[in-house]
Amino acid sequence: MWVISHCRWPWRLERRAKPSIAMRLASSPLAAVATVATGFLALSALGTDPIAAFKVFFIEPVSSMYGIGELLLKATPLMLCALGLAPGYRANVWNIGSEGQFTIGAISGSGIALYSGAAATHWAIPAMLVAGVVGGMAWAAIPAFLRSHFRTSEIFVSLMLVYIAQLLLSYLVHGPWRDPAGLNFPQSPPLPDSVLLGPLFDGMRVNVGFVIALALAGLSWWFGGATAAGYRMRVSGLAPAAAAYAGISERRNIWLAMLIGGGAAGVAGICEVAGPIGMLQPSISPGYGFAAIIVAFVGRLHPLGIVLASLLMSALYLGGESAQVELQLPSSVSGLFQGALLFFLLAAELLIHFRVRRTRRTPAHVPAANT
Amino acid sequence: MSADAAPARLVLRGISKRYASVVANDGIDLQVTAGQIHALLGENGAGKTTLMKIVYGVTQPDAGSIEWEGNPVDIRSPAQARRLGIGMVFQHFALFETLTVAENIALALDERVDAVELATRIDQVSQRYGLPIDPRRLLHGMSVGERQRVEIVRCLLQSPRLLILDEPTSVLTPQAVQGLFRTLRRLAEEGLSILYISHKLDEIRELCDVATILRNGRVSGSAIPRQESNASLARMMVGTELKECRLQAREPGPSQLELINLSLPTEDPFGTTLRQINLRVRSGEIVGIAGISGNGQKELQAAISGETLCPLRGSVRLCGQQAGRLTPAPRRELGLRFVPEERLGRGAVPEMNLADNCVLTGAGAGLVRHGLVQHRAARAFARATIAQFAVKCDGELAPAESLSGGNLQKFIVGREIRLAPKVMLIAQPTWGVDVGASLLIRQALIDLRDAGAAVLVISEELDELFAICDRLAVLAAGRLSACVPTAELALETVGVWMTGAFDAAALAASPDYVGH
Numbered sequence: 061m062w063v064i065s066h067c068r069w070p071w072r073l074e075r076r077a078k079p080s081i082a083m084r085l086a087s088s089p090l091a092a093v094a095t096v097a098t099g100f101l102a103l104s105a106l107g108t109d110p111i112a113a114f115k116v117f118f119i120e121p122v123s124s125m126y127g128i129g130e131l132l133l134k135a136t137p138l139m140l141c142a143l144g145l146a147p148g149y150r151a152n153v154w155n156i157g158s159e160g161q162f163t164i165g166a167i168s169g170s171g172i173a174l175y176s177g178a179a180a181t182h183w184a185i186p187a188m189l190v191a192g193v194v195g196g197m198a199w200a201a202i203p204a205f206l207r208s209h210f211r212t213s214e215i216f217v218s219l220m221l222v223y224i225a226q227l228l229l230s231y232l233v234h235g236p237w238r239d240p241a242g243l244n245f246p247q248s249p250p251l252p253d254s255v256l257l258g259p260l261f262d263g264m265r266v267n268v269g270f271v272i273a274l275a276l277a278g279l280s281w282w283f284g285g286a287t288a289a290g291y292r293m294r295v296s297g298l299a300p301a302a303a304a305y306a307g308i309s310e311r312r313n314i315w316l317a318m319l320i321g322g323g324a325a326g327v328a329g330i331c332e333v334a335g336p337i338g339m340l341q342p343s344i345s346p347g348y349g350f351a352a353i354i355v356a357f358v359g360r361l362h363p364l365g366i367v368l369a370s371l372l373m374s375a376l377y378l379g380g381e382s383a384q385v386e387l388q389l390p391s392s393v394s395g396l397f398q399g400a401l402l403f404f405l406l407a408a409e410l411l412i413h414f415r416v417r418r419t420r421r422t423p424a425h426v427p428a429a430n431t
Numbered sequence: 432m433s434a435d436a437a438p439a440r441l442v443l444r445g446i447s448k449r450y451a452s453v454v455a456n457d458g459i460d461l462q463v464t465a466g467q468i469h470a471l472l473g474e475n476g477a478g479k480t481t482l483m484k485i486v487y488g489v490t491q492p493d494a495g496s497i498e499w500e501g502n503p504v505d506i507r508s509p510a511q512a513r514r515l516g517i518g519m520v521f522q523h524f525a526l527f528e529t530l531t532v533a534e535n536i537a538l539a540l541d542e543r544v545d546a547v548e549l550a551t552r553i554d555q556v557s558q559r560y561g562l563p564i565d566p567r568r569l570l571h572g573m574s575v576g577e578r579q580r581v582e583i584v585r586c587l588l589q590s591p592r593l594l595i596l597d598e599p600t601s602v603l604t605p606q607a608v609q610g611l612f613r614t615l616r617r618l619a620e621e622g623l624s625i626l627y628i629s630h631k632l633d634e635i636r637e638l639c640d641v642a643t644i645l646r647n648g649r650v651s652g653s654a655i656p657r658q659e660s661n662a663s664l665a666r667m668m669v670g671t672e673l674k675e676c677r678l679q680a681r682e683p684g685p686s687q688l689e690l691i692n693l694s695l696p697t698e699d700p701f702g703t704t705l706r707q708i709n710l711r712v713r714s715g716e717i718v719g720i721a722g723i724s725g726n727g728q729k730e731l732q733a734a735i736s737g738e739t740l741c742p743l744r745g746s747v748r749l750c751g752q753q754a755g756r757l758t759p760a761p762r763r764e765l766g767l768r769f770v771p772e773e774r775l776g777r778g779a780v781p782e783m784n785l786a787d788n789c790v791l792t793g794a795g796a797g798l799v800r801h802g803l804v805q806h807r808a809a810r811a812f813a814r815a816t817i818a819q820f821a822v823k824c825d826g827e828l829a830p831a832e833s834l835s836g837g838n839l840q841k842f843i844v845g846r847e848i849r850l851a852p853k854v855m856l857i858a859q860p861t862w863g864v865d866v867g868a869s870l871l872i873r874q875a876l877i878d879l880r881d882a883g884a885a886v887l888v889i890s891e892e893l894d895e896l897f898a899i900c901d902r903l904a905v906l907a908a909g910r911l912s913a914c915v916p917t918a919e920l921a922l923e924t925v926g927v928w929m930t931g932a933f934d935a936a937a938l939a940a941s942p943d944y945v946g947h
Contacts, residue, residue: 286806288799291790294783301777304738305769306791307759 073414083412088358088365090411091404092372098400108387116386117379127378129264133336135374136266137162137328137345139273141352142370143280144324146361148317150284151293152300155321157203157218159349160225161196165326166333167229168195170340173255174237174248184255188330189272196326197319199225204318208311214318222349230342237340248340257335269331273370276324277363284363289316325349346377354402373398438501439464440624441486441593446495448481455481456492457648463593468615468625470635470656472668473645474865476835479628482645483595486626487519488512500592510541518586519595524578526570528701533566536585556587560614571701575723576607583614594618595626600634601891604723605926612638630668630866632661644668669866678877678899684714687766687885688735688854689748693755695734695741703727703909705734710904710911712854712885717876718914719900720889721925724772727909728858728889735856735887736769737762750853764795766853770844772862772889774836778843781832785824786813788831789846796850812849820845821871837864844872848879855879858889873899893925907931 099117103110121127141158148155155161169192176184203217232248239249257267284290296303296313303310328348337344355373359365380394443461447454456478463469473479484490486497488506497504499515506512509519526535533550544552553566562580570578579599586594596615600608615638619625627639635642636656644652644667652667688711695705705727712718722728733739734747741747741755748754749765757765771777779788786809790798798809813827820841824834831839840861847855860876861869877899880886889906890896896903897917904914905928912933927933 286803288790288794288802288804291787291799291804295780295791298782299776299780301773302780302791305736305759305771305777307737307761307763309758 071416071418073410074417076413076415079412080415083408087408087412088360088369088405091358091401091408094404094408095397095401098404099397102393102396103389106389108389113383113387113389117383118375120386121375121378121382125261125263126265129259129261129266130378131371131374132264132266132270133374134377135370136269136273137332137348138352138355138373139367139370140269140276140328140331141321141325141349142355142359142366143273143276143363144321145352145356146359146363146366147280147284147290147293148321149356150297150361151313151317152297153207153314153317154215155200155203155218155318156215156353157200157220157222157349158321158325158352159345159347160218160222161199161322161325162329162332162345162349163222163225163229164199165192165196165322165329166340166344167225167232167329168192168198168326169330170248170251170333173251173334177252181254185257185334188255188334189327192326192330193323194326196322196324196329198322199326200318200322201315204315207318208314214314218318229340229344233340233342239339246342250339251334255334256338257331265336267331267335269328269335272327272331274367277367281363293317325352351377351398354398358401358405372401376401437465438498440467440500441626442498443482443486444496444498446482446485446492446497448478448485448490448492454648456485458495459645459648459650461643461650463624463626465592465624466619466622467641468619468627468639470639470642471626471628471645472630472632472635472642472664474630474668474867476647476837476865477645477668478648479645480597481648483519483597483626483628486512486593487517487595513541513589513591516590516592517595518589518591518593520579520582520586520597520599522597522599522601524582526578526581528571529569531567531569532564532581535570535581536566536588539585540588552588553584556584560584560587560617561610562614575725576603579603579611587618591623593624593626595628597628598630599627600629600631604929605893605922606930608634632664635664636661646670665866678717678901679881681715681881681901683716683901684883686711686713686748687750688712688856688887690735691746691748693734693741693746695730695739695746697730703730705730705909708911710887710914712887714853714883714885715880716901717880717886717888717899719896719903719917720887720906720911721893721896721903722891722906722929724859724891726907728906730909731906732769732771732856732858732889736767736771760794763792766851768792768847768850768852768855770840770847770855770857770860772859774839774843775832779831779839782830784813784828784830785817785834785842786810786827788842789813789816792847793850812846816842816845816849819849820875837868840864841868841872844875848875852879852884855884855886856889857886859892860888860890861892861895869895893922897922905929905933907933 100110103113122131141162145155145158169188172188172191173184199221202221203214206212206217207214233246237248239247257269260266260268260270284294292308293313293316295306296308296310333340333344351373355366355369358372359369376394376397380391383389383393384391439462441463443459446456446459448456459482471479481490485492486506488508488511491507497506504515506515533546533553536553537544537546537549550566557564562584564577564580564584599611603611615625629635636659639656642654642656643650644654646668654664654667656664690708690710693705693708697704703726730739734741737757737759744753744755746755749762749767752765754762754765775781780791789809789812790804793809793812798805798812810827816822817824817827822842822845823838834842844860857876860872864872873895876886876888888896888900900917902914903917903920905912905925907929908931912928
């Protein structure tokens, strides 16, 4: 603690007696403001008029109904993945492999559509969604099993499985599932129209996945607050020793957390392929599964916060795209915004438990040692 | 007094420190002269620790002034305090297990010192003041008493003129306490001033020249301890008369908790292996386990609570069932309740409110139904606990971390008692708890015993064990001594046993001993 107090900096951090409720509410907006300010500087440095760039970045993408539909469409996988990750993160189970579970969910869901072909009728969509959930869960079960039986780190295992999942997808679309009529492009045949998730409203591309995501948000709220399983996961995250004392099974928490995360990511994957993409191709996600980690934390691991944070993150994606098209800015600008947002969010979180105080200027009177 | 001739070593005037919700220090005056052993006496929460943190520069006062050897000073960091000549031995030592004594001390010194020279200096200081330590030894094999010596030697190497000791005897055997006192008297004779923080009245009367007594952040009196009685000091400390707990003789019932040849290798490289432990706790009796923490207390608790599973099913019997391979939840269903020594973080989740903290162990008492948390029942349960055990808090929705240590302990003990234990395991029941709350907790344990529960108390406080236990055993280096009726046991014997010197013959004669 007194490492901080040693330095000669005129400001110092002091632990608050109680976490500040005001800062708890203000920290996310504060981080958003700081992110925008950073963007302002970065865009100015690139020689772009920041005001015009902000207009292109934040206003134009959502100035039409179609744009709002796109906002919700892009928010859907982020929301689903992040909602799946949050209960685990609250329980100190660190699933980093949402992206991989998303990919496997997409593969297994599309598999049903591709193999049933023309026979796919009204039963096919629910079956695909279920297959997506099961696929994602199965992929997440691997790190869960290794962690609970061999104490491997679920962080590394789930992360490495992302690349395996992506290579599996690549193998499928280059090999056995490649569209014979696809002019040798690495992609599967298009999914039959009967199994595509149609738009919720005319003129927008957002599909039923968004409704599933909102329902999952409600379910997740209920799970965290009302169920004993949610309670046990919260205890494990807040105070592992208390969890051991109470006899809460770590193994059960790990399995539950990984399966929830995998299932949610899996359904996001199939909704993406059966929605806007319409077929399997080597890349089906611009990194939704990883961005969802940021979304989960920006949303303070709370369902409502995650819903809002996924909309914000989706706006950053859309803004980045339109900035690329209209201002010829590099696509990494949206990555810059994402990174800055996470950075400022973690920095602002410090202020919940600490406050900045000015140290007194009066010099200390230090008598000589031998007087 | 010669205070007029030379300025006093340390003078505090009107020191006040306010935290968000409490006034920790309120206009405290204190004067320590050269060579004086000055006791700072007070209950937990009286403001002793805050005051010492101010003197040592860890925190700054909101108001008041500090004078060091006649000069006004503003102590802004521990490093500055050390430069002035103030040393502090903390209650919990910040030492690295994997380093040697000399390496640990080198890390803590403000200047760089040559390793060979440092070892020589350590040897000199330790010989001069009767603090035998070997600078080349690794920390992890050392007892708590030895570690304390390392801390004291570390302070002495910087030739301080004021040494602050925070509850230094809470971890020592009676014999080690006497050794420490000899060292402290010798240091005082050489002119070192000592600020001695404690709530143990006997020790203060034996050792200290002057005592300043704090209550609720204010100075409530000062005294020459040798001229006072325990009762008169306690009155200044607490503000009211105290009554003693009384244990009525009672015939115990059937055995409810049995440890049979329990041996448990530890997974923690610095833990203690339990060896051949035999113990029986019967319904309607309180059995105490004395001994210094670190002698297997943690491991024994975990083995009984189920946090660590025993290799054999039969090593632990709970209410007639073999329980050695059961996890904590099924053991709780058999009737075991457990109050661990760490309240915050183990006995309670700091960030959760008191009602939610009841759900931690209260699932069997209707606080969880059909997989759903019964929030209303949990709140009612918490309210009843707060009322029955006079817990001071902002209601059942106050977070556990907002309670003082003593009040949280009352709450946790109350929660477990209201869950109707058949067997109650409680570790360090009154550690850091004020005198009034200690009394309430001890009485609650006696009531529990009188109601027919089997109670096992693991504690370092010998006074407490002698006050409330029917029978007493000592845990030393992972072995348990014979369990002897408290009335037949001398304090000195316990002191000897705490060093591990209890013979196998006495063990074998014990009624709890099962043999191989």
